[in-house]
Amino acid sequence: MKQLCLTLLLTFGFVASPFAEKSRHDRFAVLLETANDQVVQRVVVPSIEQPQGEVQLIRRNDLLVVRTLLASRVLKRVGASIDAKERRNWPESRDGHVASIRYRDELFRAIEQSWERFRKRTDPTETRQFLAIEFILADDSAAISLSVPSLAGDYGSMSLSAQDVVQTWKTSQHYVHNNILEIVRDSFRLDEQAASQLLASLWPDSGDNKK
Helix, strand or coil: CHHHHHHHHHHHHHHHHHHHHHHHHHCCHHHHCCCCCEEEEEEEECCCCCCCEEEEEEEECCEEEEEEEEEECCHHHHHHHHHHHHHHHCCCCCCCHHHHHHHHHHHHHHHHHHHHHHHCCCCCCCCCEEEEEEEEECCCCEEEEEEEEEEECCCCCCEEEEEEEEEEEECCHHHHHHHHHHHHHHHCCCCHHHHHHHHHHHCHHHHCCCC
C-alpha cells in the first residue's frame, strides 16, 4: 500500500508540474504582453565601446517597464556585476533587501537556463548568450520577469521577437520603483534628480515613495 501511494504521488506530481508551470505564467500574461510596447528611451550598456546589451524604458499599456536585454559572450560575468550592484544598493539595513535577495537568486537561475540554451544552439557561429530582465510597475502592484529571449537588431536598436519565460513573480512596489530609479540612473549616467525627472515624464507617480 505504501508503495502504491508513493507511486501515485510521484505520478501525479510529475503530471501536474507542467500544468502548474503554465498556470503560473498565465497569471502574469497581461503584465508580459508586449504587443503594444512603446520603447521611449534606450541606451547601450555598459557602453557603446563594450556593448553587452541595452536598457529600454517602455510604456506597456498602463504599466511602466524597464527592460534590460543582454546579449553577451560573458553573461555570467555580467550577472556577477549586477549582483555586486544589488548588494551595494540594497544592504541589509535598507527596505527592499529581501526582495533583492530573491531577485539575485532568480537571476542566477535564469543565467543557467540561458547557458543551457546556448549549449544546445543550432547556430555555432553565435557566441553570445541572451537574457531579458523586466522590472514592471503598475499602479497597485509590481513584478519582475526573467526570460531567455530571441532578439532582432543590433546594440542600440534591439527588439524582442520572442521569449521563453523562466520566472515571473510579484514583489515589493518600493523595491521595483527604487530599483528602476537605480537602473535608469546608472545606465543613462544621470544623477538622481535627472533620473527622477525622466521617469516622472513617463510615470507621474514615480516620485512617490512606493511601499
